[in-house]
Amino acid sequence: THHHATPSIPNRAQPARRPGNILEEARARLHVSAVPESLPCREQEFQDIYSFVESKVLDGTGGCMYVSGVPGTGKTATVQEVMRCLQHAAEQDEIPPFVFIQINGMKMTDPHQAYAQILQKLTGQKATADHAAALLEKRFSHPAPRKETTVLLVDELDLLWTRKQNVMYNLFDWPTRRHARLVVLAIANTMDLPERILINRVASRLGLTRMSFQPYSFKQLQQIVTSRLNKLKAFEDDALQIVSRKVAALSGDARRCLDICRRATEICERSAARLVGMSHVMQALDEMFSSPYVAAIRSASTQEQLFLRAVIAEFRRLGLEEATFQQVRSKHQALCRVEGLQPVGVSEGLAACRRLGACRLLLLEPSCLGVLQRVRLNVSQDDVLFALKAD
Amino acid sequence: MKVFRHQIILPVAKDERQEGEDERVHDAHDGQDVGPAHRAGSQRVFVCLLAAHPLHLVTVPAVGVDHAAQNQAGTWNRSSIISGVAQTGMAGLLEHPGYDGEKLRRVSEQLPCREVQAGMLLSLMGEPQQYCYPSLFIYGHRASGKSHVVNVLMKELELPHVTVSCVECVSVALLFEQVLLSFFGCDAASLLPRSPSISDFVRIYKQQTSEFPSKQTRYIVMEQAELLRDANVNLLPALLRLQELVEDNVSVILLSEIVWDKFRPNTGCFEPLLLHFPDYSKAELLHILSAHRHPSYSAGFYSSYVNILLGVFYAVCRDLRELRHLAALNFSKFCEPVAAGKVKETETHKLWKNIEPHLKKAMQTVYLREVSSLQWEQMDEHETGALRGLSAHTHVELPYYSKFLLIAAYLASYNPARTDKRFFVKHHGKIKKTNFLKKNEKTSNHLLGPKPFPLDRLLAIFYSVVDSRVAPTASIFSQISSLVTLQLLTLVSHDDQLDSPKYKCSVSLDFISAISRTVNFDIVKYLYDFL
Numbered sequence: 001t002h003h004h005a006t007p008s009i010p011n012r013a014q015p016a017r018r019p020g021n022i023l024e025e026a027r028a029r030l031h032v033s034a035v036p037e038s039l040p041c042r043e044q045e046f047q048d049i050y051s052f053v054e055s056k057v058l059d060g061t062g063g064c065m066y067v068s069g070v071p072g073t074g075k076t077a078t079v080q081e082v083m084r085c086l087q088h089a090a091e092q093d094e095i096p097p098f099v100f101i102q103i104n105g106m107k108m109t110d111p112h113q114a115y116a117q118i119l120q121k122l123t124g125q126k127a128t129a130d131h132a133a134a135l136l137e138k139r140f141s142h143p144a145p146r147k148e149t150t151v152l153l154v155d156e157l158d159l160l161w162t163r164k165q166n167v168m169y170n171l172f173d174w175p176t177r178r179h180a181r182l183v184v185l186a187i188a189n190t191m192d193l194p195e196r197i198l199i200n201r202v203a204s205r206l207g208l209t210r211m212s213f214q215p216y217s218f219k220q221l222q223q224i225v226t227s228r229l230n231k232l233k234a235f236e237d238d239a240l241q242i243v244s245r246k247v248a249a250l251s252g253d254a255r256r257c258l259d260i261c262r263r264a265t266e267i268c269e270r271s272a273a274r275l276v277g278m279s280h281v282m283q284a285l286d287e288m289f290s291s292p293y294v295a296a297i298r299s300a301s302t303q304e305q306l307f308l309r310a311v312i313a314e315f316r317r318l319g320l321e322e323a324t325f326q327q328v329r330s331k332h333q334a335l336c337r338v339e340g341l342q343p344v345g346v347s348e349g350l351a352a353c354r355r356l357g358a359c360r361l362l363l364l365e366p367s368c369l370g371v372l373q374r375v376r377l378n379v380s381q382d383d384v385l386f387a388l389k390a391d
Numbered sequence: 392m393k394v395f396r397h398q399i400i401l402p403v404a405k406d407e408r409q410e411g412e413d414e415r416v417h418d419a420h421d422g423q424d425v426g427p428a429h430r431a432g433s434q435r436v437f438v439c440l441l442a443a444h445p446l447h448l449v450t451v452p453a454v455g456v457d458h459a460a461q462n463q464a465g466t467w468n469r470s471s472i473i474s475g476v477a478q479t480g481m482a483g484l485l486e487h488p489g490y491d492g493e494k495l496r497r498v499s500e501q502l503p504c505r506e507v508q509a510g511m512l513l514s515l516m517g518e519p520q521q522y523c524y525p526s527l528f529i530y531g532h533r534a535s536g537k538s539h540v541v542n543v544l545m546k547e548l549e550l551p552h553v554t555v556s557c558v559e560c561v562s563v564a565l566l567f568e569q570v571l572l573s574f575f576g577c578d579a580a581s582l583l584p585r586s587p588s589i590s591d592f593v594r595i596y597k598q599q600t601s602e603f604p605s606k607q608t609r610y611i612v613m614e615q616a617e618l619l620r621d622a623n624v625n626l627l628p629a630l631l632r633l634q635e636l637v638e639d640n641v642s643v644i645l646l647s648e649i650v651w652d653k654f655r656p657n658t659g660c661f662e663p664l665l666l667h668f669p670d671y672s673k674a675e676l677l678h679i680l681s682a683h684r685h686p687s688y689s690a691g692f693y694s695s696y697v698n699i700l701l702g703v704f705y706a707v708c709r710d711l712r713e714l715r716h717l718a719a720l721n722f723s724k725f726c727e728p729v730a731a732g733k734v735k736e737t738e739t740h741k742l743w744k745n746i747e748p749h750l751k752k753a754m755q756t757v758y759l760r761e762v763s764s765l766q767w768e769q770m771d772e773h774e775t776g777a778l779r780g781l782s783a784h785t786h787v788e789l790p791y792y793s794k795f796l797l798i799a800a801y802l803a804s805y806n807p808a809r810t811d812k813r814f815f816v817k818h819h820g821k822i823k824k825t826n827f828l829k830k831n832e833k834t835s836n837h838l839l840g841p842k843p844f845p846l847d848r849l850l851a852i853f854y855s856v857v858d859s860r861v862a863p864t865a866s867i868f869s870q871i872s873s874l875v876t877l878q879l880l881t882l883v884s885h886d887d888q889l890d891s892p893k894y895k896c897s898v899s900l901d902f903i904s905a906i907s908r909t910v911n912f913d914i915v916k917y918l919y920d921f922l
Contacts, residue, residue, distance in 0.1 A: 346652070347650065347651075350652040351655075351662075354652075354655045355659065357657060358659025364657065366657065367652065367654065367655045367656070367657070368620060370652065370653055
C-alpha cells in the first residue's frame, strides 16, 4: 500500500545559473562531467580502438578487446568518444550502420542481470536473466538476414565475476560465433585481470587484443587542464604546473587533478584574489592529500590524548604492537598522575578508548570483552607522536 | 578544559571512588560487574550538565543535593529503627510540576527505599509535554527495583508507554510490532511488512505520528537490554537516537544488569544518560520485607523474624526476590512455638534458638534448589534434611564393562601419560621416586581439570584394569560412544571421528569413586595426585 518509493532526482525549479565571472566559468569547465569534444593526450589509443571497431564493422565479423588502466586515465571517455565518432560516420554512410549498447558492472546488483539488460537494450524486451540468456544465445548463434553489427561496451568487467564465470564466458564466446557480428569492448582496472581471475577457457576467448592506458604524465595533465580552460585566464602557469606534478607523482589521475583545480578556484574566490596562485593551489593540495588522522588526534580531548600516549608507552614497554586495555589503563593512570589530573575510572577510560576506536584511530575488539579487549593503533606511532608533540 | 566530550555520567559520591575497590570489582569479568564508579552515584545531579542539554528542555527541579542529603539522613535513621513504622515522613518526597500531587503520593507509597531514583528519573523525564532525553540507560544488580520503579511511574502517572522484554522479542519484527501496537493500535502494527527493517519501522512510526500526534512523551521501556547486543548491529544505535529518527517526542529507556561499557558498538553511538540503581542495604531490605507482615501477628514480631532471616542469609544473598521467597517459606516454622503456646511473641532469643538451625539447613537445601519449596513445606512431619536432594541422585546404573571403561577414562584424564608404565605394567623397571614425582605436577591435575587422551591409551588402561580377558568387540566400542552420548565422556577434537579420536572424562571424583566401589576397584591407589 505504501510502497511507492521510486528513487528519482529532484526537479530543478529554476534554470541552471550562468557562470558570472572568470572563476565560475573555469569551475564549470573543470567539472568532471563536462567531457570535452576531443580528449587530448589519448590520440593514439583513440586511433587504435577506432580502427579495431571500424574494421570489425566493415568486415561484418566479431571480436573482443580488453582495455585496462588505473582509474582516471580516460578509458571510458575514450571508448565513448570512439563510439560517438563511429555513430557519426555511420550516419554519414561511411560505414555500415551498427547498434551500440553499453552495460556497467557497477550498476547491477547481480552479474546475471547483464543478460536482461543487454536484451532490453537490444530489443526492448523484458525477461528474467535465464530467459534473456537463452534468447541472446539464440540471437547470436543463428544467422539472420539484414543483421547489423552490435557493439557492446562492458564497463567494470571485474564485477561480472561469478564462481563459474558463465556470464563472462558467454560475453566473450558470443563474438567468436560465426553469425554473431558482435564486438565486445571490456574495460577494467587491472592489466592482468584475464590471467589472475579468469579460467583458461574464458581468458582464451577474450583473446590477445589488449590495450593498456598508462597514467598521465605531468605534461599531459597540464595539457588537459589547459585545453579545458581554453585560453580562459584563471590560473597562473606555475600553479597549474605544481598541481599536475603533484598528481602525476602520486597517481596520474586526471579526475583528481581537475578536482584540485576546482577546489583551488573556490579558495581563490574566498581570498578575493583575481587569479588562482601558488598559495591557493598549495592549500587545496594540502586539503586533498594530508591525512585527517593527525588533525583528529590534535583535536581530541585531553583524556583521549593521554590514552594514546599510554598506548604508545605500553607498546614500548611490551615491545609489541598490541596490548590489552588493562595494561594500557595502568599506564594511563600513571600519566594522569604525572600530568596532575584526577585519575580516571575504568568506565571513563573505556569511554575514551571506545571513542578513539569509533573514529578508527584505534582498532578494538568488541566491547563485550570489557577490560580484556586488545588495543592496536590504526595509525603509525610516528604520526601519533608528531600530532601530540605539536601542542 | 575539555576532558570528556559527550558522555554524561551521573556523577559519583566522592567517598565511593577509591581505586582499590574500583579495580577489584572490574577484575571479576563476568557479565555483572556493575562498576562501583557509579555505585550510589545517582543521588546527586549535575545541574549544570543537565541544563546544558542540547534540547534545552530537560528541567531540573528541586531533586538535587538537598534531597540527597535528606535521604541519607533518612537512611541512617532507618537503620537504627527495626520496625517498619519508621517510614512516614518519606512519602511526599516526589514533587514535580506537571504531575498530579495525589498520583505522585501513590507512586512514592509503592516505591519504598527508591524515592531518590524515582525522583531522579522523574526529573529527567520532565513534564509530560516536554522533550525527554532521547535514551536513558538504567543499570543495577538483579532485583534492585529497576523495572518496578519504571513500571510504577508509567502506570500511576498514566504516561503513554510500552514495556518490551528483549527475551521475548526473538526477532526485531516482534519488537516493532509491540511498539506500534501499543502506541497506535493494531492498524499500525498490521502495516509492517513480513520481515521489517528499521527503516520500515521508522517510516510507519512517522506516518502514524503525523496522523495521531501526542502531546505527551512516549516511552519505550526495554527490559533485559543486554540481548540487544546480539541482535542486528544497527538496532541498538537506532534505538538510542530514535527521537531524532522519527522526529517525535519519544524516549527509550533501557534496563540492564550489565554496565554500559559493555554495550558500546564498535562504530560509536549516541551516548545515553546513565542511571545506576544501587543495591538495597540491610536496613532497606529489612524495611521492605517487613512491609508484608502476616495479619495475625504483630509488626514487631514479623520484623524480628526478618531480622533473624537476614542475619543468616545476608552474607550469601542480597537478592530481594530470593529473600522474600525464603521469608515466606520459613515463617510457619518460626511461629510454631508461638502457636503451640510454648513461647511468647516477645521472647526473641528462644525464637532465634528454635529457627536458626532450620534456616542454616534451608541454606544448604532449598536455597540451592536441591529440595523444591513444596517438598520443604511438606517436610515438617519427617526430619528436615532426611529427604535426598537433587545432587544425591547422581548414581547411574552402568553395564559392567562401561564402568571399567569410565574408570579407565578417568585415569587417563587425570594421570600424566609418563606414569602409565608405573601404574599399569607389572614388571616395570626401577624408577627412582625422586625422579618420578615432579614437584610442580604434584596435586595439580585435579585442579587443572581433565586432559584429553587418545583412544589407544584408553583401551590400554582398560585392558590392564580389567582382570579377565576381554575381546575388543563391537560392543566395547559402541559402549565408548554411548558414554559420549551420556555426556560422561566428551569427544574433544572433531576433525576425525574414526582415526584416533580424542576424549576427555567429564565426571567428578565422587562419581567415579562410587562407580569403582561397585566393582571393587580402588581408584585412589591408581591416581597420581593421591600418591
